[in-house]
Amino acid sequence: MALAHLSDAWRLTGRTALVTGASHGIGRAAARELAGFGADLLLVARDAAGLETTRQELAEAFPAIEVLALAADLVEAEDRLAVFDWITDLGFSPSILVNNAGGNQPRAALDYAPEELRAIFELNTFAAFEMCRLAHPFLATHGGAAIVNVGSVSGITHVRTGAAYGMSKAALHQLTRNLAVEWAADGIRVNAVAPWYIRTRRSALALADADYREEVLERTPLKRIGEPEEVAAAIAFLCLPAAAYVTGQVLAVDGGFLALGF
Template sequence: MMENKWKLNGKTALVTGSTKGIGKATAEELAALGATVIITARHAEDVEKQVEQLRKDGFRAYGTAADVTLESDRLKLFRFVKNTVSGLDILVNNVGTNIRKRMTDYLVEEYHHILNTNMHSNFALTQLFYPLLKASKDAAVVNVLSVAGLTHLRSGAPYGMTKAALTQLTRNLSVEWASDGIRVNAVAPWYTKTPLVEQLLKDKKYYQDILTRTPLKRLAEAEEVASAIAFLCLPAASYITGQCLAVDGGFLINGF
């Protein structure tokens, strides 16, 4: 019984944006814990490569290319999951993007792109997969947020808005879907070594500012965020719902 609490044998998981960064590390972590993993991202060649590597490592994996900001691709992804593995126990909403600017400098197209990618697509995808999650009777949804949704960062207002909105979506759905056996939680990372921030960290002063504000004095590894996501999916976390777990090296709690 104790061992089963820390395994995902027999579970099926869908991780969006799972060919790079946190999404890739999460897919690998869930697979290592025994789950069958569905890989999806925009580029087919990246999906095929990730699926091939997971299978080579002895894990059960399937994949299909999809841009979850497009309704047609979300429907295609739903059909793929339903036809390939029939059910779904875990959904990790990992897809996200950002354009860092001051409020007054955003073009309306940029604003809508951030909102559509970070917020609308995650809402629509979670809504779409609800029937499969409900049928599981023991499902977990984990939304990948950011500390930018919990406090001010120099990441731009639209990014912070979308992450804050997903925090509230997490809370609402955790109550609304509790009777369906669906737990809904979130993780909020601080700066993590991923392709999304590589360019930003080339600014040595900005990088030093990050370390100064972080008690653990380093960035997170993608695998450290993935471990937190995986924990929230495990039977060991069966009484945890509606929570947002900061994976931030102490950033949020750091005072003067």
């Protein structure tokens, strides 16, 4: 492979990435990482104020790329359709989709109300599924399109996030595998990342408990909490041409948590 081709394998110049849950945490870090590789950005999140702050910061940091944003609640079918109407009106055709929007309501299994269980699945699984389906016509027009779903180690093994969250993320991992096989013929790779504890707003409350934090660190061989940028680096790799032979995978970004055992 020629050196020029090697260089191209590690660039996303000319590509457009649609990133959900982009206002904070892993989504924001992923958007910044993709921008660093040269991708134009289409950012979506429920938090309109946080989203606009992120858009402005990234536009200033990366003046050579387009950074556009739309506030939307992806649980709502109308909002999902509005996102793709917006993209069509802009004349963009994303070749990358990062499904990062998600949430949780931790409960004991017996304590979940039916509507709480449905809400977790609507956001973590069903919204991602529909975003993939709506994005498909755009992604299929490109060579080497990529979807990355943000799952969780809770979808692989038991952690203290509640059964509903683990179930929803396990379903997202399986969606990743199924679409990877089904859409390979369309030139679309589909992978996922599975983080352990990452330093975000969502994890801050649990990690503020010193005893709980110590338990987390004891189960983490690298003995520290992960950073959003470290998950973002894995997401970006899975979007790069350099990862062109990687599909259907769930990549743990966990400091060794899953490998530790007893």
